[in-house]
Amino acid sequence: MKKPFRIAAIGALAALTVTLAACGSSSTGAGTTASAPASASAPASASASAAASSGVTTNADVFGPACNMLPQGDAPGSLNNMGPQPVATAASTNPLLTTLVTAVGKVPGLADTLNSQKAITVFAPYNGAFDAVQTALGSQAFNDLLANPTQLGGLLSYHVVPQRYDAKGLVAAGTTTELAGGTLKIGGTPEAPTVTDGKGNTANILCGNIPTSNATVFVIDKVLMPAS
Template identity: 60%
Template sequence: MASTATNTPAPTTTKPSATAAADGVTKTSDVFGAGCAGVPQDPANKGSLAGMAMDPVATAASNNPLLTKLVAAVKATNLVDTLNSQEAITVFAPADPAFAELGDAKFAELAANPNQLAPILQYHVVGKRYDAKGLEQAGSVKALSGGDLKIAGSGDSLTVNGAPVLCGNIPTKNATVFVIGKVLTPPAA
């Protein structure tokens, strides 16, 4: 069955809620950022905002056309079940063009070396669920890998370690997701 376009406009200008949710849980109406236009709009599509909200984060990402490289990296490191089983996390998910900046050879090298790739991926995950306002208020959050992530700006100009948030406050069953424009590099050990 072919997907049909809906009359619902892309959530490209929606601003995050004025008040931060204490638990970091968001709704599809809280999503913001110009990059959200790349998310399927048909609510029946599992990669749409409504579809992603129903699934745990790794499963939700696997249905999103903006995150195919991230999903490949998560699968290469056997982190799918780990991410899906977490109770409440925040994920900074690099969009495919962010991985493209690494180059195909570097991505293939990392994917072939899960011990090198896993700490990079863990640097994109925070062990607490935040929405955009909560991140702004925190100013800095600790990644699962132990490194600090600096949050700057607000609304459509929110950044994580200088990486722009392209589409933020995406709800999944167990995480709030922020699609970002670059792969974050963990600090040297």
């Protein structure tokens, strides 16, 4: 990511965290999606040594309770459709991520920046996670956030790791450092990882190990917040 954007993002995160402090305990809407029927896809595995070292996954590695909510076959938003595309383009057709895609589109150049990265990991809050933030902040404050590209860009960049991991690699690493600065703590198991943000809020994986051409994506049930 370009250095000026990263510096601006770090400054924005401190102010944004104060605004969003109430959101950590209110992201309860995620539980509905997490209880969806189990995916028919196979659980994450170390089926290939390359996946463990590079973070590159295949459709067979995808896991999570919401994966069966994705379109099937070659339809837009399906695993087959997303896999060959760079991450921002791939996410644009994923029905779990429409709010995230809208938010990315409000930060000039962010989609192109994400698409141009060579190997990244993206923690992608599903639509219900943003609904919970909107409920906690109120509609006006939430819309103000979406209208502030500096703050919004900082928040979204806190969900991106400048290294590509699969689930097994994330759990083995234990922590990740984000593009915007700050860290995340990884817990759980490769079959059910958890992601804890700087405020101590823990997100669960709804659909993980999603492959795109330049990123591995983990759909999560909360919007992550930095420590300060």
